[in-house]
Amino acid sequence: MSVEAKIRAMGLELPSPAKPGGVYVPAVRSGNLVFTAGQIPTREGRLVAAGKVATEVSLEQAQAAARQACLNALAAVRAQVGSLDDLVRMVRVNVFVNSAAGFTDQAKVANGASELLVELFGEAGRHTRCAIGAAELPLNAPVELDLIAETK
Numbered sequence: 001m002s003v004e005a006k007i008r009a010m011g012l013e014l015p016s017p018a019k020p021g022g023v024y025v026p027a028v029r030s031g032n033l034v035f036t037a038g039q040i041p042t043r044e045g046r047l048v049a050a051g052k053v054a055t056e057v058s059l060e061q062a063q064a065a066a067r068q069a070c071l072n073a074l075a076a077v078r079a080q081v082g083s084l085d086d087l088v089r090m091v092r093v094n095v096f097v098n099s100a101a102g103f104t105d106q107a108k109v110a111n112g113a114s115e116l117l118v119e120l121f122g123e124a125g126r127h128t129r130c131a132i133g134a135a136e137l138p139l140n141a142p143v144e145l146d147l148i149a150e151t152k
Contacts, residue, residue: 003084003120010119014075014084018042021138026076033091034080034149039072040141041065050140054103057142063112065143066095070113073147074120081151090117090127092148098141099133106131113145 007014017026018039027036041048041064053062070093078084095110097103110131117125127147137144 003087006120007084012071014071014078015043017076017079018072027080029080029151032088032150032152034077034151036073036076036146036148038096038138038144038146039069039076040138040144041068042072043068047139047141049142051142052098052100052103053109053142054105055100057098059105059108062097062109062142065141066109066112066145067116069141069143069145070116070147073145077147077149084120086152087121087124088150088152089124090121090147090149093117093127093129093145094147095129095131095143095145096134096137097131097143098137099135103133106133109143110145112143 024037027034048068049057049061049065051057074084093113095113097106097109110129
């Protein structure tokens with residue numbers, strides 16, 4: 001089954017790429033690589049959750065937010081390449097977590113995005129990753145991520 005078909009079968013929807021909040025573009029293609037700008041977990045222009053993980057946002061909510069941010073990043077990639085079926089593999093994901101003091105499970109939050117990529121792309125969805133705690137994120141988002149994908 002194609003990646004685009006898997007997304008539909010899972011009941012997911014890729015949004016239109018988010019409009020930049022500054023002087024940058026949602027994604028850039030350089031050779032066979034597509035780099036996304038940071039994506040926050042918005043759906044229909046609104047955050048799916050807001051606040052610091054562990055005090056205002058639960059681990060489970062943060063994982064779901066990471067999944068949504070990943071869908072937003074995939075939308076930006078698709079706008080560059082035309083179809084997610086043209087991707088060869090996921091290369092890198094960087095996940096920033098708006099962490100409450102003492103929260104150290106950033107990797108578990110990042111799994112929300114990583115697991116989605118493996119569900120969609122199989123082994124080609126496995127990637128290198130950083131999961132980083134942040135003091136604050138734009139709009140008080142619980143998660144922001146960017147990714148690098150390889151295309152044909």
